[in-house]
Every structure is written in structure tokens, then in C-alpha cells.
Amino acid sequence: MIRMIVIGIAIVALILLVAWVFRDPIYFQVMAWNFKPGESFSEETVAQPPDYADPASWAALPDREDGADFEPQGVTDGQANAPLDVFFVHPTTFLSNEAWNQPLDDEQANDFVDKFVLRAQASVFNGCCKVYAPRYRQATLFSFMDSGDNGAQAMDLAYSDVEAAFDYFLENFSQGRPFVIAAHSQGSRHVELLLKRRVTGTPLTQRLVAAYAIGFGISKAALAKEAPDIPVCGSALESGCLVTWNAVGPRAQAFEDTSDYVCVNPLTWTADDAYAPHEGNLGAMSLEGNGAVHPQAADAQCQDGRLMVSEIRTEAFQDLPFYLGQDNYHVLDYSLFYLNLRQNAQERTAAFLGG
Numbered sequence: 121m122i123r124m125i126v127i128g129i130a131i132v133a134l135i136l137l138v139a140w141v142f143r144d145p146i147y148f149q150v151m152a153w154n155f156k157p158g159e160s161f162s163e164e165t166v167a168q169p170p171d172y173a174d175p176a177s178w179a180a181l182p183d184r185e186d187g188a189d190f191e192p193q194g195v196t197d198g199q200a201n202a203p204l205d206v207f208f209v210h211p212t213t214f215l216s217n218e219a220w221n222q223p224l225d226d227e228q229a230n231d232f233v234d235k236f237v238l239r240a241q242a243s244v245f246n247g248c249c250k251v252y253a254p255r256y257r258q259a260t261l262f263s264f265m266d267s268g269d270n271g272a273q274a275m276d277l278a279y280s281d282v283e284a285a286f287d288y289f290l291e292n293f294s295q296g297r298p299f300v301i302a303a304h305s306q307g308s309r310h311v312e313l314l315l316k317r318r319v320t321g322t323p324l325t326q327r328l329v330a331a332y333a334i335g336f337g338i339s340k341a342a343l344a345k346e347a348p349d350i351p352v353c354g355s356a357l358e359s360g361c362l363v364t365w366n367a368v369g370p371r372a373q374a375f376e377d378t379s380d381y382v383c384v385n386p387l388t389w390t391a392d393d394a395y396a397p398h399e400g401n402l403g404a405m406s407l408e409g410n411g412a413v414h415p416q417a418a419d420a421q422c423q424d425g426r427l428m429v430s431e432i433r434t435e436a437f438q439d440l441p442f443y444l445g446q447d448n449y450h451v452l453d454y455s456l457f458y459l460n461l462r463q464n465a466q467e468r469t470a471a472f473l474g475g
Contacts (some may be wrong), residue, residue: 155217155262161270163277167223167257170281172288177224179210179233180242182250187238189246192411195462197246204329204469206249206300207289208242209282209307211335214260220274221257230255239407241304241454244462248469249300252293254285258306275309282310283318290324298472300465301331304453308336308364312343315362320347329472331362332461335453337425338364338382352382356389356464357471363389365427367420367456369447374426381425386457388420389464395421398433405458406436418456429456 159165170177180188182199188208189197213232214222222229233255242251259278263271289299301319303311311333319325330353340352343362353361363384387396397419404417414434421428429449437452454461 155215155260156266157217157220157260157262157270161220161273163273166219166221166277169257169284170224170255172254172285173292177255177285178253179230179255180208180238180251180253182252187234187236188242188251188253190239190243190411191246192243192405192458193409193413195243195247195411197243198248199246199250202246202248202250203473204249204298204300205289205294206242206245206251206302206465207286207294208245208251208253209256209301209303209310210237210242210253210258211303211305211307212258212261212264213237214258216260217262220260220263220270221277222260224255224257229258236407237304239411240405240458242302244454244458245300245302245465247462248466250293252289254282254289256281256285264306275306278306279310279313282307283314286314286318294327296327298327298329298469300329300469301333303333303336305335305450308333308338312336312338315350316346320349325349325360328360329469330359330465332465333362333364335366335450336364337366337378338362339380340382341380343382352391353384353389354391357468359468359472365420365422365453366425367418367427367429367449367453369429369432369449372426372447374424378425383422383425383427385420385422385427386460386464391422393422395419398431400460401457402459402463404432404434404436404452404456406434406455408436412436413459420457432456 180186191197210233214229242253245251257278259274263274301311311331315331351361353363364382365384384391385396387400388394398416401416401418403413403415406412414436417434418429418432
């Protein structure tokens with residue numbers, strides 16, 4: 121069942137991402153016809169904001185059973201005794217033309233977060249940190265392609281929820297402890313703004329272990345200008361810095377200049393163009409088989425702001441429709457490097473604490 125949900129949503133998501141990234145007019149017309157909300161954005165019609173004092177407004181909390189507790193083969197959930205916290209912002213799972221922003225009770229969007237995203241992504245951090253993942257009125261996927269004001273307003277509304285959740289997290293959960301911020305895709309877009317609006321220039325930079333804002337194009341120049349005290353991570357143990365990458369294969373094309381995008385290699389944890397072979401990959405993770413681990417699944421090299429994977433050496437992900445994306449590995453940004461990311465989160469947090 122999980123496999124069918126993942127494949128079905130991945131197909132739709134990749135069609136839409138192809139339409140946007142590759143500016144293909146046929147895909148774009150199909151996408152626009154089927155997924156563009158019929159009404160303009162209006163704050164009067166959006167769902168009520170989440171109440172973060174209510175546990176139901178959180179997809180993951182460390183003191184209850186949820187997808188972030190997932191233990192792939194050979195991995196143990198360490199949240200019970202974790203000395204740090206992670207604030208995790210999930211990617212887009214609202215693929216609807218019914219509204220510009222997700223109603224918080226949308227079952228399909230929430231099920232995909234709970235059954236796939238938390239298990240495949242947020243669980244990376246349960247070895248180092250207590251995992252807190254808010255639900256929020258995420259913008260529908262078409263918001264990324266909208267050329268007018270509707271998409272931007274939907275994104276702004278989504279961000280306002282993330283910022284409110286972050287403030288609640290700081291005051292009621294973290295309470296002075298060091299923390300990691302992590303996200304993927306739309307979530308990373310919101311995290312980039314969060315760093316620039318709520319973290320930089322404040323004492324929070326002293327508590328920030330790292331920001332893993334993966335799967336979103338972040339400008340090196342803009343980051344240096346708008347958040348000069350949050351540099352790009354240049355080593356595996358550096359703290360107070362930002363990590364991101366966007367995984368692609370050899371056939372992937374780019375119709376915009378990505379050379380200024382941040383790319384940190386998850387096999388070396390450096391931001392240079394050094395090639396890292398498959399042997400350095402501790403293991404990709406697929407949800408099938410209760411979290412099967414696949415060592416040496418992918419190599420990695422930063423090229424022009426993108427993370428180039430020359431070959432995926434496992435059949436675990438063969439059912440995902442990569443042909444739609446011309447080697448667009450967006451949905452596998454976490455999965456291909458799962459154990460390396462998990463190990464780095466543990467080692468980076470230990471170094472931060474002086475261990």
C-alpha cells in the first residue's frame with residue numbers, strides 16, 4: 121500500500137516538476153489545466169491556522185509514536201535520550217486544485233507526510249535528536265509554477281505557519297537546547313526564509329548546529345548577503361552552517377543558471393567539486409522490506425550547483441518514474457544518502473556538544 125501511494129504521488133509530482141523545471145509547454149498545459157486552483161488566492165477562504173499547542177498540529181513529536189520513529193535495518197531510534205532537537209519541515213504533499221493552501225485535515229496530504237515523508241526523511245534525525253515536525257497550510261504544488269500573485273501569497277501563508285511553529289518550538293519544546301533545522305523541497309524554501317528572518321543576527325545562531333535545507337535552490341550570494349553569520353557548511357563537523365543539494369543524473373537538463381546554488385556533497389560534506397565514488401556511500405534506504413539499506417548505491421559530485429549522481433547501483437528505486445524527469449532525483453535527495461546523512465547528523469551534533 122505504501123509503495124502504491126509513493127509511486128502514485130511521485131508520478132504526479134514529477135510530471136509537475138518536469139513542467140516547471142524543464143518549461144515543457146505540453147506538460148505545462150496539462151498540469152495547468154488539471155492542477156491550477158479555480159479561484160484566486162484569498163485569505164478569507166483559507167483554512168484556519170494551526171494551533172501549535174494542540175498535539176494534532178504536529179506530524180511528529182518525540183513523546184508519541186509516529187513515522188519519525190522509523191528504524192530502518194540496523195538503525196535504532198535514539199530520541200528518548202537525545203540531548204538535542206530537530207525542527208523538521210516537510211515537503212509538498214498537497215497536490216490539489218481545490219485550494220491554494222492545504223486544509224489541515226486533508227487526509228491524502230497528511231497520509232503522505234505520515235507514511236512516507238517522516239519515515240523516509242525525518243527519521244534520519246532520530247539518532248541525534250528529538251524530532252518535531254509541524255503540520256502547516258502548505259502551498260499546493262502549482263504555486264511553484266504560478267506566474268501571478270496567487271502562488272506567492274500561498275507560499276507566504278505557508279511560511280507564516282512554519283514561523284509560528286518554530287516560535288512555539290523554541291518557547292515550549294527546545295527551551296534553550298541546541299537544535300538542528302531540517303527540511304526538503306517546499307519545506308527548505310521556508311527554512312531558507314526562517315534562517316534569514318528569525319535566526320541570523322540573533323543569539324539563535326549560537327544554538328544552531330546546522331540547517332539541512334535539502335532539495336531547494338539556495339543562492340550562495342544571497343545567503344552570504346542576507347545571512348552572513350550562517351555560512352555554507354565546508355566540513356563534516358562545522359556548526360552553525362547550511363547544507364543543501366539537488367540530486368540529478370547525467371541526462372538532467374537545466375534551463376536556468378544553477379551555478380550560484382549551494383551544493384554540499386553528502387559523501388564528503390564539502391562544498392567543492394571533488395568526486396566521491398560509490399564506495400563512500402554507507403547506504404541508501406528504501407521503505408520496502410521495513411527499511412532496506414543499500415550500500416554503495418550512489419556516487420556524488422557537485423557540478424554547477426547541482427549534485428551529479430552518475431549511476432544508481434540498486435534496483436530498489438526502479439519503480440519510480442525517473443524517465444519523466446530526465447534523471448531528476450528530487451524525490452530521492454534523502455533516500456540515496458540516508459546513512460551518510462544520519463551519521464553526519466550524529467557526528468555534527470556530537471562535535472557541537474564537545475563530544
